[in-house]
Amino acid sequence: METDNVAKQIDFGSRKAGKTYGFDEDHDKSRPAQWWFQESDEGLILFVVFYTQACRWSRCLGCNLPSQVSRTHVDYTAIIAQVDFLMTDPGIAKRRERIRKVIVSNNGSVLDEDTFSSTALMYLIAQLNLNMPNLSVLAMESRPEYVDTAELEFISRALAEGDTPTHLEIAIGFEAFDNHIRNNVFDKGLSLESFEELLSKMAPYGFHLKSYFMQKPVPNMSDEDAVTDIRDAIDYLSRVGKQEGVRINMHLNPTYAAVGTVLETAFKQGKFTPPRLVDVIRAAQHAKGKDLSVFVGLSDEGLAIPGGSFLDTGGKHLLAPLEQFNRNQDFNILDGLG
Numbered sequence: 001m002e003t004d005n006v007a008k009q010i011d012f013g014s015r016k017a018g019k020t021y022g023f024d025e026d027h028d029k030s031r032p033a034q035w036w037f038q039e040s041d042e043g044l045i046l047f048v049v050f051y052t053q054a055c056r057w058s059r060c061l062g063c064n065l066p067s068q069v070s071r072t073h074v075d076y077t078a079i080i081a082q083v084d085f086l087m088t089d090p091g092i093a094k095r096r097e098r099i100r101k102v103i104v105s106n107n108g109s110v111l112d113e114d115t116f117s118s119t120a121l122m123y124l125i126a127q128l129n130l131n132m133p134n135l136s137v138l139a140m141e142s143r144p145e146y147v148d149t150a151e152l153e154f155i156s157r158a159l160a161e162g163d164t165p166t167h168l169e170i171a172i173g174f175e176a177f178d179n180h181i182r183n184n185v186f187d188k189g190l191s192l193e194s195f196e197e198l199l200s201k202m203a204p205y206g207f208h209l210k211s212y213f214m215q216k217p218v219p220n221m222s223d224e225d226a227v228t229d230i231r232d233a234i235d236y237l238s239r240v241g242k243q244e245g246v247r248i249n250m251h252l253n254p255t256y257a258a259v260g261t262v263l264e265t266a267f268k269q270g271k272f273t274p275p276r277l278v279d280v281i282r283a284a285q286h287a288k289g290k291d292l293s294v295f296v297g298l299s300d301e302g303l304a305i306p307g308g309s310f311l312d313t314g315g316k317h318l319l320a321p322l323e324q325f326n327r328n329q330d331f332n333i334l335d336g337l338g
């Protein structure tokens, strides 16, 4: 295992993007970094961020997610202990029969076996089968380059042994639709060709896809251009999802100025303001009648600098209707709000 090489890649990516944050090296390795519940049209969701070695890409412009995990390797025994911790947590235990979806994250790529142990992943699936009898979807976050269909097929077979049929969903970060913004400014390293290749790899197995987008992900982007970018993404996802026969969900995150990234600097220099929720609604409304679902991310996970969150732009009265929209995908709720 190239543990040192992964740490070097993390350092390289962080330096390239001018990141100044540190990592959470004092974290208790037997506990996940974070976990929370979400309500969606798919039912109750448990979102878990496992504490592992950070994302080796680490260079995306506005992202400080690696700061919540470790720069150095976290071995499989620790990740297994985190699974045990979750399965015995009273808040999770009392909801275990209601949980319909689990999203597995490590703020990087769960399918990168150098950062997330394969043994621990198999152990997690066994525990989900044993403890969550009504699980309908297991989502795993990953960069596309780590998606290996043979591995997914195996996981899928293991999940089928649970009490309820469980679909696999791959969750990937897309962030911006405009090619120049996505790859030259944000430094995502994702081409449309590789995205479409991923869809055609997944289609025969019936796996679902979640794609994360950020509204207004870079400095010097107008609110109007940010809305247009998301609308273009909706049109694209709706078209390719239909073409490839893959069910797609867009997870739309309004951007915040994340601590220790160039967005923090840009915010302080007046070159970046977070998007307004009213514009997020205008963007999401474009998905009405299209072949995809939309979930609007409404938390900055406490990673924004003071005043630098979309929650600071006014429009807090829009949170409740957006939460309701997330739960039922009823676009009528958004009418007249955007």
Ligand code: SF4
Pocket: 055, 056, 057, 058, 059, 060, 063, 064, 065, 066, 107, 108, 143, 173
């Ligand atoms: S956005 Fe994802 S791929 Fe990019 S640095 Fe953050 S965790 Fe890594």
